[in-house]
Amino acid sequence: MPTPRSTRFLVEAAALPLLFAVACGGGSSSPTAPVATPMPSLVTVEIQDSAYSPKSVVVQPGDRVRWVFRGSLAGHTVTAEDGSFDSGFVFTQSGATYERVFGTDLAGRTITYKCNSHYFCCQMQGSVRVGSGAPPPPPGY
């Protein structure tokens, strides 16, 4: 004999899939297939005055890295040493961001980057290690 409380739970549980189906609209009618890999994560790196924090991050293939400017000194970049990406001078005010997805093609690699403005003066450098098998960055990154 269900109590009123458990009855209410059953009704809500039954309504949930219906809500999801409505929210998803006219796409595929089949439910979402089980995924073997975890959902991509968002990893945030803060750009402070002449430093990235944390300097080195480890992400999983497919994860997105977002650099967020939190300093007061503008003129930073996020520039890959291998030339694969360059934010340009987008960090003009606090809260400005630059994002990049590190795909499965980069698994096992460590990408080093630097700020074009503060590389010489301040060793403003960092790295993204893609996957747990990616090697540690060189000193200073």
Ligand SMILES: [Cu+2]
């Ligand atoms: Cu800089």
